Amino acid sequence: MEASRGGQRGTALAHAARAGGPGFFPFLTKPEDDITLEPLQWRDERPVAQTQNQPWATTPTDITPDASFEPALCPLLVMKFGGTSVAGAEAVRRCASIVRKAQSDRPIVVVSAMGKTTNALLRAANAALESSNVDISEIRKTHEDALEQLGVQMPSSVSDLLAELEKLLNGIALLKEISTQTRDRIVSFGERLSVRAFAAAYNRLRESPEEVEARAIDAWDIGMQTTSGSGSADSAFTSVEILEDASTEISDKLSPLKLHYSHVPIITGYIAKDPKGVITTLGRDGSDLTATVIGAAVKASEVQIWKDVSGVQTTDPRVIASAKPVRILTFEEAAELSTFGAKVVHPAAVLPAWQQGVPMSVRNSMAPDDPGTRIVPQLDDEEKRERRVAAISSKKDITMIVIKSSRMLGQHGFLAHVFSVFNKFAASVDVIATSEVTISLTLDEGYKQVDIHSIERELGKVAKVSVLHDMAMLTLIAPKSDSVGILRASFAVFEDMGINVEMVSHGASNVNVTFVIQGEHLLKASQRLHDTFFGVAELRSAVLELLASTKFPFVHAAYVLGLNGSHYSLDTTAERHYGIPVQLPRLLCNLFKLEVPNTDFTSVRIQKFASAANFGGAHRTLPVNLHTPYFPDAEARGSGAGAREAPASGFQALGWEAIGFISPGWRLAVFKGETRPSPTDFTS
Numbered sequence: 121m122e123a124s125r126g127g128q129r130g131t132a133l134a135h136a137a138r139a140g141g142p143g144f145f146p147f148l149t150k151p152e153d154d155i156t157l158e159p160l161q162w163r164d165e166r167p168v169a170q171t172q173n174q175p176w177a178t179t180p181t182d183i184t185p186d187a188s189f190e191p192a193l194c195p196l197l198v199m200k201f202g203g204t205s206v207a208g209a210e211a212v213r214r215c216a217s218i219v220r221k222a223q224s225d226r227p228i229v230v231v232s233a234m235g236k237t238t239n240a241l242l243r244a245a246n247a248a249l250e251s252s253n254v255d256i257s258e259i260r261k262t263h264e265d266a267l268e269q270l271g272v273q274m275p276s277s278v279s280d281l282l283a284e285l286e287k288l289l290n291g292i293a294l295l296k297e298i299s300t301q302t303r304d305r306i307v308s309f310g311e312r313l314s315v316r317a318f319a320a321a322y323n324r325l326r327e328s329p330e331e332v333e334a335r336a337i338d339a340w341d342i343g344m345q346t347t348s349g350s351g352s353a354d355s356a357f358t359s360v361e362i363l364e365d366a367s368t369e370i371s372d373k374l375s376p377l378k379l380h381y382s383h384v385p386i387i388t389g390y391i392a393k394d395p396k397g398v399i400t401t402l403g404r405d406g407s408d409l410t411a412t413v414i415g416a417a418v419k420a421s422e423v424q425i426w427k428d429v430s431g432v433q434t435t436d437p438r439v440i441a442s443a444k445p446v447r448i449l450t451f452e453e454a455a456e457l458s459t460f461g462a463k464v465v466h467p468a469a470v471l472p473a474w475q476q477g478v479p480m481s482v483r484n485s486m487a488p489d490d491p492g493t494r495i496v497p498q499l500d501d502e503e504k505r506e507r508r509v510a511a512i513s514s515k516k517d518i519t520m521i522v523i524k525s526s527r528m529l530g531q532h533g534f535l536a537h538v539f540s541v542f543n544k545f546a547a548s549v550d551v552i553a554t555s556e557v558t559i560s561l562t563l564d565e566g567y568k569q570v571d572i573h574s575i576e577r578e579l580g581k582v583a584k585v586s587v588l589h590d591m592a593m594l595t596l597i598a599p600k601s602d603s604v605g606i607l608r609a610s611f612a613v614f615e616d617m618g619i620n621v622e623m624v625s626h627g628a629s630n631v632n633v634t635f636v637i638q639g640e641h642l643l644k645a646s647q648r649l650h651d652t653f654f655g656v657a658e659l660r661s662a663v664l665e666l667l668a669s670t671k672f673p674f675v676h677a678a679y680v681l682g683l684n685g686s687h688y689s690l691d692t693t694a695e696r697h698y699g700i701p702v703q704l705p706r707l708l709c710n711l712f713k714l715e716v717p718n719t720d721f722t723s724v725r726i727q728k729f730a731s732a733a734n735f736g737g738a739h740r741t742l743p744v745n746l747h748t749p750y751f752p753d754a755e756a757r758g759s760g761a762g763a764r765e766a767p768a769s770g771f772q773a774l775g776w777e778a779i780g781f782i783s784p785g786w787r788l789a790v791f792k793g794e795t796r797p798s799p800t801d802f803t804s
């Protein structure tokens with residue numbers, strides 16, 4: 121946590137947190153309730169791999185060995201490298217050396233297609249279909265160049281695969297048709313090529329013949345079997361499911377490595393076969409699912425998802441540059457985050473690891489020493505205290521359907537009928553709200569093509585139906601226990617921006633609040649919400665930094681500024697008075713606005729604790745602190761006695777509403793309404 125970053129600042133943050141809230145204004149925040157999570161089978165008896173890749177892992181001595189655990193069996197570590205992490209020779213070499221360093225943890229490696237190869241394969245298939253143009257030069261070049269730059273001779277398996285791919289595309293060009301199964305077969309080449317290149321790169325790094333060799337493996341050869349069907353070309357959706365028995369077979373195939381780590385398996389992500397031997401895919405970004413299914417099957421010490429970002433960020437860093445890393449998430453939070461649009465892990469991938477209690481992490485292959493994000497069953501108490509909003513995710517291309525019917529009034533079966541229509545057209549509903557006569561719900565069109573017209577026509581027989589296209593969903597991953605403050609702060613943002621919230625889903629999940637708004641507002645609203653929930657920590661640090669570095673020649677340091685809407689009327693005296701850094705009141709004011717939106721407090725004042733003595737009674741001060749209430753009564757003011765305990769009512773009688781504290785020794789005074797204290801109220 122940030123508290124460990126430095127002396128005064130650290131203490132202050134820890135102190136503020138202890139005072140009962142995550143922010144500077146603990147007197148205005150409600151104490152946090154516990155987050156309740158689904159019960160999990162947490163296998164803490166398993167040995168945990170111990171490497172520099174897992175700085176948080178418990179030491180083996182912390183672990184009580186399970187009597188049923190075969191001592192000679194050592195756990196395996198699953199490491200998945202996404203396409204962005206293996207986009208070229210340099211990237212592949214970097215990842216191979218990350219794996220090599222983790223060798224003592226017996227890694228099982230899962231690799232995606234290099235860079236954007238899956239997209240290139242889909243383009244090649246379309247070109248063959250639509251213009252009989254067979255061209256694999258882009259795909260060939262990606263792999264040939266990488267191997268050449270790695271100083272590796274082209275493995276015959278790679279040239280064989282390229283030849284097979286070309287043949288397949290020629291077939292499509294000739295027949296002028298492509299089934300979804302054939303399309304899955306075409307995209308499977310991406311992963312089949314990349315594991316062979318990765319294994320070759322790994323073996324090139326080996327320094328002695330004793331060092332274990334890497335072996336490229338197609339996932340179906342270790343038992344990755346699904347039902348029949350196909351994956352979507354452009355979304356995480358797939359119609360296939362991994363067969364229940366797959367887990368036993370995967371375990372049978374890979375568990376011998378626990379006893380004798382004979383080779384580094386480099387396994388294709390994303391692809392599988394059905395029982396008839398037809399190639400299937402797990403949906404776009406499906407390699408994460410391959411990794412967690414393997415991790416769960418072998419009860420891995422951890423499943424690491426290596427990407428090109430330092431773990432999960434507070435929001436998509438490509439969209440909002442000020443996104444920050446999230447250090448820890450619960451499985452539940454990670455699952456909600458990816459289901460509601462964050463490209464963190466494949467939406468289905470968290471579940472297998474969660475069910476088996478196998479910890480996960482999201483790491484950065486460009487910065488392997490960065491701890492990234494840990495995904496764990498539960499937060500500890502301190503982490504819970506610090507948690508407000510963990511992250512924000514969003515989805516565009518959402519369709520909202522509003523179904524109005526008086527038939528709903530007091531009737532049963534109406535909802536069942538509505539859902540039967542969605543079922544008939546295989547449309548999956550995301551968010552839903554109902555009233556006596558209206559049902560509002562959203563469909564994610566980006567996820568899966570849905571025949572909206574037919575749904576509309578069918579529902580139109582029993583109700584008035586409106587379809588709103590181009591809607592967007594903004595989801596805050598935040599504990600339900602803190603939802604009042606979060607909803608208040610979010611609505612303040614929407615109100616300020618004049619954005620209509622069409623639908624809110626809150627309470628259905630322990631950890632998420634979802635707003636449906638018009639798509640055109642998405643970017644700006646995400647930015648503002650992100651500033652609201654994640655600008656605070658930065659501001660807090662900046663304020664404390666300034667306070668720490670400010671030498672107050674006069675211990676009593678004020679000043680006052682307006683908080684009128686977005687206009688800050690910085691007090692003109694601030695710069696001259698008491699050496700207060702000119703940016704401090706503004707920072708403080710911004711911080712206050714973020715933490716306590718919709719406030720009608722009009723001024724903020726900072727002061728040094730118990731300062732009166734230093735003035736020898738020559739000034740007046742109001743060192744009031746709601747947590748340790750002090751109040752200068754009439755006699756005390758100007759007496760030099762400084763802080764005296766007094767009832768807050770006296771304070772309010774002056775029209776001054778509240779005072780909190782910033783850090784030990786510093787107080788923050790906040791004044792309400794039109795009362796604007798004059799500097800003479802504070803100084804002699």
Ligand SMILES: Nc1ncnc2c1ncn2[C@@H]1O[C@H](COP(=O)(O)OP(=O)(O)O)[C@@H](O)[C@H]1O
Pocket residue numbers: 201202203204205232405426427428429431432433434435436437438462463464511
């Ligand atoms: N909340 C988030 N945290 C981290 N990355 C995110 C988030 N939302 C979106 N992303 C994006 O996801 C990208 C990584 O996804 P992707 O390119 O599919 O990785 P990979 O190829 O490793 O699976 C990041 O570069 C980042 O821009």
Ligand SMILES: N[C@@H](CC(=O)OP(=O)(O)O)C(=O)O
Pocket residue numbers: 201202203204232233238239310389390403404405406407408
């Ligand atoms: N190659 C597949 C599967 C995958 O998981 O890729 P990545 O790990 O790069 O998201 C895709 O592009 O969808």
